Amino acid sequence: MKKKGVIVLSCLFLVFIVGFASYLFYKKENTKEAPQALVTEKEYTPIYSVPSPYTEREVKGYLTKDTEYRNYIAFNQDWWRVAVGNDVGYVPRKETKIASATAVKNQSLTSAFEGETFLVKKATPIYRSMSKTxxxxxxxxxxxxxxxxxxxxxxxxxxxxxxxxxxxKDSVEKQNGVPVLMYHHLLKDEENHNFRGVSTTITPEAFDEQMKWLHDNGYTAITLKELEPYIQGKKALPEKSVVITFDDGIISSRDYAYPILKKYGFKAENFIITGRIPKESKPFNPDRLDFLSYQDMEKMKDVFSFGSHTNALHSMNEENKRGMITQLPYEQVLADFNQSRQALPAHSSYFAYPFGHLNETSVQAVKDAGFTLAFTTQKGYVFPGDNPLLLNRFGIGPDITLEKFQEIFK
Known part of the structure; x- marks a missing residue:
C-alpha cells in the first residue's frame, strides 16, 4: 500500500512539474517584447540626405503616415537613420514615434538591398505592391x-x-553620374607600425592597382574646375569620368600618390588643413603624420590642385564626437574658412567637410566664404543639379578590394 501511494504521489508531482513548465513557457511566449517599428505621425515626413534640412533639394523622399518601418537606428537625439535603397537617409525624431509592429514579417528587409543606381525623374510614390491602387x-x-x-x-x-x-519604371532613368573618390593616407605594409586597422590608410600597391584599372578601362580623371559646370548643367563630361580627391594633405600623397597619378596621367584634388602647413618641406616618416609644405605643393601642381579642409578646425568635440565646425558660432567658423581660403595656392573655391560632419551653420559659412563646391563623406555619385555644397563621395579604405572598387563604376 505504501509503495502504491509513493507511485501516485510521484505521478502527481511529475504532472505538476510538466504543467508548471508549460505555464512558464506560455507566459514567456505571450509576454515577450513585441517587434518595434518606426511610425511617422504626419501624412508625409521628409527623409533628408544628411541630418539637417538645409534646402528642399536635399530631401530624398518621404515616409508616409501609419506605415511601419523596420530598418532604422538612432543617429543621435534628434535624428533616426533609415535605409533607403542600399544607402541611408535621416528622419527627424520629433516627427516620429516607436510602436509595436504588426506588419507581416516577410514585408520587411533587414539585410542589404543590392540594386542598380537610378535617378528619379519626378516626385514618385512608393507602393506596397505593383499597383497604383x-x-x-x-x-x-x-x-x-x-x-x-x-x-x-x-x-x-x-x-x-x-x-x-x-x-x-518610367519614373526613373539610368544615369551613372560621376564618382568622386576620397583617399587619405598611403603606407606600405612593412612600414605601417602605427596606422594598422585605420579605415583611411591603404597601401600604395592597392592605390596603384586601382589607378591602373581606371587607366586601362579608359577613365578620365577630371578636375573640380571641370566638374563644376557639369553640376550646373552647363557642360557634358566624357562618359567615363572620375574625380580623385585626397583629404588632409598628408606627405604620403607626395611620396606615393603623386608619382602613381603622374604615371597614369591623372589629375587630383588635395584638401589641405592650412593651419598645419609647415614652413619647410619634411622628409617622409611612416611613423607619424606630417603635412605638405608650400614647396611640396608647388612641385606637385602639375598633378594636384589644392582645396580647403579648414584652417584650424579639423578636430572633434570630445564629448559628442562631432566636428568642431558644427560646434562653434557662425562667425568663428566663417573666420576660419576665410583664413584657410586665403592661405591656399590660388585661393581655391573648393572645400571638404572634416569627418563629413556638417550642419546648417557650417554650410552657410562655406557659402559665405566663397566656396562654390563642397564635399561630404556621404556615399553616392554626383549629378547635374545636385546641391554644390553637399556633394557625395566614395571613401576608399583598406576594406575596398579591387572587385569592390570596380563595382563603383558599374
Whole structure:
C-alpha cells in the first residue's frame, strides 16, 4: 500500500512539474517584447540626405503616415537613420514615434538591398505592391539617387525603411553620374607600425592597382574646375569620368600618390588643413603624420590642385564626437574658412567637410566664404543639379578590394 501511494504521489508531482513548465513557457511566449517599428505621425515626413534640412533639394523622399518601418537606428537625439535603397537617409525624431509592429514579417528587409543606381525623374510614390491602387509606403523626391531592382516590365523594386516597395519604371532613368573618390593616407605594409586597422590608410600597391584599372578601362580623371559646370548643367563630361580627391594633405600623397597619378596621367584634388602647413618641406616618416609644405605643393601642381579642409578646425568635440565646425558660432567658423581660403595656392573655391560632419551653420559659412563646391563623406555619385555644397563621395579604405572598387563604376 505504501509503495502504491509513493507511485501516485510521484505521478502527481511529475504532472505538476510538466504543467508548471508549460505555464512558464506560455507566459514567456505571450509576454515577450513585441517587434518595434518606426511610425511617422504626419501624412508625409521628409527623409533628408544628411541630418539637417538645409534646402528642399536635399530631401530624398518621404515616409508616409501609419506605415511601419523596420530598418532604422538612432543617429543621435534628434535624428533616426533609415535605409533607403542600399544607402541611408535621416528622419527627424520629433516627427516620429516607436510602436509595436504588426506588419507581416516577410514585408520587411533587414539585410542589404543590392540594386542598380537610378535617378528619379519626378516626385514618385512608393507602393506596397505593383499597383497604383495599393497602399503608399513612401515617396521619392525628384532627382533623388536610388538603388532599384528591375523585377517587372513596368515596375522597379525598391527599399525604404526596410520595407520592399515598388515604383513605376518610367519614373526613373539610368544615369551613372560621376564618382568622386576620397583617399587619405598611403603606407606600405612593412612600414605601417602605427596606422594598422585605420579605415583611411591603404597601401600604395592597392592605390596603384586601382589607378591602373581606371587607366586601362579608359577613365578620365577630371578636375573640380571641370566638374563644376557639369553640376550646373552647363557642360557634358566624357562618359567615363572620375574625380580623385585626397583629404588632409598628408606627405604620403607626395611620396606615393603623386608619382602613381603622374604615371597614369591623372589629375587630383588635395584638401589641405592650412593651419598645419609647415614652413619647410619634411622628409617622409611612416611613423607619424606630417603635412605638405608650400614647396611640396608647388612641385606637385602639375598633378594636384589644392582645396580647403579648414584652417584650424579639423578636430572633434570630445564629448559628442562631432566636428568642431558644427560646434562653434557662425562667425568663428566663417573666420576660419576665410583664413584657410586665403592661405591656399590660388585661393581655391573648393572645400571638404572634416569627418563629413556638417550642419546648417557650417554650410552657410562655406557659402559665405566663397566656396562654390563642397564635399561630404556621404556615399553616392554626383549629378547635374545636385546641391554644390553637399556633394557625395566614395571613401576608399583598406576594406575596398579591387572587385569592390570596380563595382563603383558599374
Amino acid at each position: 495599393s497602399k503608399k509606403i513612401g515617396e521619392f523626391d525628384q532627382r533623388t539617387q536610388i538603388e532599384a531592382k528591375d523585377t517587372d516590365k513596368d515596375w522597379m523594386e525598391v527599399n525604404v525603411g526596410g520595407l520592399i516597395g515598388y515604383i513605376p
